[in-house]
Amino acid sequence: MVDVVDVRRDAPRVEPPATDGSSAWAPLRRPWFRALWIAQFVANAGTWAQTVGAQWLMGDLGGSALQIALVQTAATLPVFLLVIPAGALGDVVDRRRLLLLSQTLMLLSAAALAVLTAAGAVTPNGLLTLTALLAVGQALAAPCFQAIQPELVERDELPQAALLNGANGNVARAVGPAIGGLLIAQAGPAAAFAMNAVSFLGVIAVLYRWPRELIPQPLGAEPIRQAIRAGMRYVRSAPAFSSVLARSAMFMVFASGLWALLPALARGPLDLGPNGYGGLLAAVGLGAVVGTVVLPRLRERLGTPVLLLGTTLAYALAVAVVGLATSLEAVVAALVLAGLSWVAVQSTFGATAQLLLPTWARARALAYFQLVFMGGQALGAVAWGLVADTLGLTAAFLLPAGGLVLTALLSLLQVPLRLDEDVRHSELPWPQPPSALHWADDAGPVLVTVEWRVRGSDVPEFLVVMRELGRARRRTGAFLWGVFQDADNPELFLETFTVSTWHEHLRQHVERGTVADAILEERARSFLSGGTEPVVRHLVWAYAVPSALPDIEPEVLPHAHPEPTPSAGPAAADPP
Structure with missing residues (x-):
């Protein structure tokens, strides 16, 4: 290993x-x-x-x-x-x-x-x-x-x-x-x-x-383009984190109406000057401070799902009151509630995102959280501004309030987020990659195959676990993942996945495994027939050039040439 x-x-x-x-x-x-x-x-x-x-x-x-x-x-x-x-x-x-x-x-x-x-x-x-x-x-x-x-x-x-x-x-x-x-x-x-x-x-x-402490990087720093692609791949293959992004986006689109239209409300129906508008913002800040004090205890008593549901509905109520109220006192009280609810929802989503992410992908995945946060605000501001111009200011507050109620109700239908997965770094139970040839870092694609011999009675449960394992492979760098059952021997399964380069696959071995991934792989191994181990093979694209082949002339090695001979035909030269 x-x-x-x-x-x-x-x-x-x-x-x-x-x-x-x-x-x-x-x-x-x-x-x-x-x-x-x-x-x-x-x-x-x-x-x-x-x-x-x-x-x-x-x-x-x-x-x-x-x-x-x-x-x-x-x-x-x-x-x-x-x-x-x-x-x-x-x-x-x-x-x-x-x-x-x-x-x-x-x-x-x-x-x-x-x-x-x-x-x-x-x-x-x-x-x-x-x-x-x-x-x-x-x-x-x-x-x-x-x-x-x-x-x-x-x-x-x-x-x-x-x-x-x-x-x-x-x-x-x-x-x-x-x-x-x-x-x-x-x-x-x-x-x-x-x-x-x-x-x-x-x-x-x-x-x-x-x-x-300086970051240990046993394989060196990732090229920025590869790091961006790895981040995109991680977000696509992490359902829990994607759910946080989706729920945050829905909330932001509707919640942004309050911030976008508050200046218009201050200048129009409330007839306030700059100091009055500053007072409205101060009410929001006061609500955030109150939320900081009371929300931890509420989370402890109610649990995160109930707290998230309640504060989303509370924010919807605050937006509706701001849109309908004719007195300054009612608006100020609603803004205090809005500040409390806003900080509760956003801090819950933010903390959940951090808890779900391993260190190697944390900043690049949280960038998508920032993108959703800003994009939701920008799109919502434009949308509710158009509604205000078309239907009036009151409608521009009531419609997003209704959207927030719908968002809260939809959250009841979603699977609760699991925060018990251990995303600390861990060694994975993988065999050492072959070292007969020292491939260049950018050699690839690399096809990895894993042969599993599974007890017949455990096949259905094994396939359920393999779906989760496939997501773990994708999160750490794989694409084109699949698992196939042998037509002649129904207890024999072949798992395959492709990684873009040899160096990217080494990062899977060395840098990107988590405790949760290791536990998942051990679950899959528990279904193996007695005494057997998975058989792992690494296959590198045949026209990738090895970085070091001592005492061998390149001309005698077909895989040392990036281009095929004319007789090989054009199809053999194109990577999959």
């Missing part, structure tokens, strides 16, 4: 004694989580102040309505386009260094914008460009910040950590615009940009001092 290096990448940390996992504040007792949480709050508030300053400055520069709208596009489009490759990069390189790079890029972009604005040299196009550069930094950071959470807190504290991070963002959303508006009124937009630049210094300082 190949020597396996544990690649869990768990950072060494000196922590206080184990805490009560149900405590809302348990993660804050972890020093590095606490330090990063505080630094991120300052940075999040600075980012919201920057957003207010950029929109205000574009108006001062005489920008058209389109250019003012493009400020929001510049702040979100790069994240939407780059978050998937950024997630793959987060699994390939040291996440701490990637986060330091992203925060430095954001600091320099904000500082450049502050200097140019103070000097009166900024233009509308320059403002959009620097705003887009800030968004590039955000794209690089978003998957990694989620992926490092299991390294900062214990596994049973992840739901509380997600709650605290959600409250962090919501309170910063309320505080940041207020600070930005005050700075703009007193010193102009350049002051808001300067504040944002300074806000990144805390995050950079914490990340620089964080003693994260």
Whole structure:
């Protein structure tokens, strides 16, 4: 068997004694989580102040309505386009260094914008460009910040950590615009940009001092394109994680209506000014803080499925009340409930996603979670904005409220998510790959066959387990998986799967196995006829070139030629 290096990448940390996992504040007792949480709050508030300053400055520069709208596009489009490759990069390189790079890029972009604005040299196009550069930094950071959470807190504290991070963002959303508006009124937009630049210094300082262990990579770093493909393959072959993505997408499409239309509600029926709108956002932030305190106990008493159902319905109620209420007091109360429910649903989905993912695929898979989060908000905002223009503001609140009720009811029909699978790295019970020829890393495709001799009475149950095992093979890199029964001997089965390259198959052996995968394979082995073992064969595409064939002339080896001889015909040269 190949020597396996544990690649869990768990950072060494000196922590206080184990805490009560149900405590809302348990993660804050972890020093590095606490330090990063505080630094991120300052940075999040600075980012919201920057957003207010950029929109205000574009108006001062005489920008058209389109250019003012493009400020929001510049702040979100790069994240939407780059978050998937950024997630793959987060699994390939040291996440701490990637986060330091992203925060430095954001600091320099904000500082450049502050200097140019103070000097009166900024233009509308320059403002959009620097705003887009800030968004590039955000794209690089978003998957990694989620992926490092299991390294900062214990596994049973992840739901509380997600709650605290959600409250962090919501309170910063309320505080940041207020600070930005005050700075703009007193010193102009350049002051808001300067504040944002300074806000990144805390995050950079914490990340620089964080003693994260370097990631062991026994097979070297993955090429970024292969890492992206591996992430896509993992998401497609992980039903539980895909279910989290689908349910989060449904919630986001309907839930985004409240955030998209709240400014129109403040300006229209409520007749509020900028300070009044800031008060509405503060109510949402208050709800998030209340949720951070009460939700851990509610989750402990009710269980996650019931809590998720109840908070989704509560959010639907809040949206409906906001759309129908004529008094400011009722709207504020509904927004407090909305903030609590929002942070409950999003933190539950976020923590569940982290618990389901192995370390080797965590950042690249969480990038899809970020994509769903942002995409659902963007699509929902457009859809409910069109409804408001066509049917009125009240309908634009009531229809998404109904959609949220439907989302909650549909969740009752879905299989509950399993969180008991152990996704820590583990050695798999596989034989060592053949070493007679030292194949080049990119040699392939590689066809792996496994011959199983199964007791006749166990065949039906064996085939059920093999379906799950097939998903595990795909998650770690396989495609074209199948299992076939021998026509002459019904107790003989041949499992086949293909891997793109020899190096990719070695990663299956060394880096990507989990404890859950090993348990699944042992279940399949339990059905074998007495005394037998699976017979494994590795077949490399015949025209792949070995990297080293000592004392043998290439001309005498057909597989040493990437192109066939003319007599072989064109079909023999094309990979499957």
